[in-house]
Amino acid sequence: MRKLGISVYPNHSNLADIKEYIKLASSYGFKRIFSCLLSVEGDKQTVVDEFTEMISFAKKYGMEVIVDVSPSVFNDLGISYDDLTFFKEIGADGIRLDLGFTGNEESIMTFNPQGLKIELNISNGTRYLENILSYQANAENLLGCHNFYPHRYTGLGYEHFIETSKQYKNKGIRTAAFVSSQKATIGPWPVSEGLCTLEMHREWPIAVQAKHLWATDVIDDVIIGNAFASEEELKALSTIDPYQLTLNVELVEDIPETEQKIVLEEFHFNRGDVSDYVIRSTQSRVNYSGVDFPVFNTPSIIERGDIIIESSLYERYAGELQLARLPMQNSGKSNVVGRVVESEMVLLDLIKPWQKFKFQTIPKN
Incomplete structure (x- = not known):
């Protein structure tokens, strides 16, 4: 212990x-x-x-x-x-x-x-x-x-x-x-x-x-x-x-209820076939198969620390949660639903293949 x-x-x-x-x-x-x-x-x-x-x-x-x-x-x-x-x-x-x-x-x-x-x-x-x-x-x-x-x-x-x-x-x-x-x-x-x-x-x-x-x-x-x-x-x-990395995040205003539940309630783990650009938590696209994920917040550049949930425009990937490790162009199909707080950005580099992690929102003053 x-x-x-x-x-x-x-x-x-x-x-x-x-x-x-x-x-x-x-x-x-x-x-x-x-x-x-x-x-x-x-x-x-x-x-x-x-x-x-x-x-x-x-x-x-x-x-x-x-x-x-x-x-x-x-x-x-x-x-x-x-x-x-x-x-x-x-x-x-x-x-x-x-x-x-x-x-x-x-x-x-x-x-x-x-x-x-x-x-x-x-x-x-x-x-x-x-x-x-x-x-x-x-x-x-x-x-x-x-x-x-x-x-x-x-x-x-x-x-x-x-x-x-x-x-x-x-x-x-x-x-x-x-x-x-x-x-x-x-x-x-x-x-x-x-x-x-x-x-x-x-x-x-x-x-x-x-x-x-x-x-x-x-x-x-x-x-x-x-x-x-x-x-x-x-x-x-x-x-x-002490056993499961928890990242403090700020969610975007007016985040839809389903997207908020995916961020805060899904069991997240990084896929074993890791990408340099994103940490992929893919189980949500299975659990929410058939749910419509409309486009609502697609900035042209996705920044390090941004939390992404793919819209239904991506079909097979709809509902998948991703956590950006590097800046990248947005195709216009990826919704940014929140962001890891600045002081915890360094923790992104410690998320290994298959590592379990979770998000929590920080109370507002």
Whole structure:
């Protein structure tokens, strides 16, 4: 089951505010919390007290909590890789290794008697996972999670992101990546220019970031990297179907009832014999066979993102829904019935052969 998550930073935020945020996120179906021990200052007992209280509260709301660590944190807190009792004491469900050991240590950690998950840093792109598995690690206790990047222009490129994520997905290991709130300002480091994994996401609306990650089909869990996201953003993420790409659209005024039903109620999937120009959802022409589709809106140029339903002038194609990927000439027979909102145009390129998708209209203010 794909999950949504938030991030909280007890040493950078008021604990009462964190608790309210956890409670709010839980009400919108969020199930994961990321927190960071890398930037923690203070003695071991202070760390234990702060994190124990936060995690204990999170558990009351059904949240899984994973904390970010590195070998230096182990040294600072006097923890050994073969005794993870400390993390169990503070209530964590797992630890994320921002920087790792040599491979054998991680493999030993996967057999920890405390039952903690060991989450690996996906973003580096080395054979790190392969090395750990070569030491006969318990893969059932392994997770993968990308980095986030607070400095503008330092986030991952798309090709590297896909390549590194596939290393984990191909081994059946659960993956996670970060999206950035446009309202939040708190992270683990002084620099705060967003906390996303993919650089291309930095200025995108948060819901589009999440849709994009899930549409790649290489990410299971989507976590908001910075705190505190707005309630509006939490709500927007909670309405997304993690398994079926949903595109927000604006329909033309006075769209006929049948055409509107085809857009919003038909089960859409892209044909396997794909076109560069259009995504074709053809079942509607079968379901509405014999129905008259008069010409009513045929602009001379069909633009990228336009939703088309073929008129009866096309006979065999009448009632077929198409989604334009490239601009093209209109024969005068194709009705444009709506358009994907501008912020989601990038998602068109992720619709693969046979992929299922749907449309929803955005509420008008």
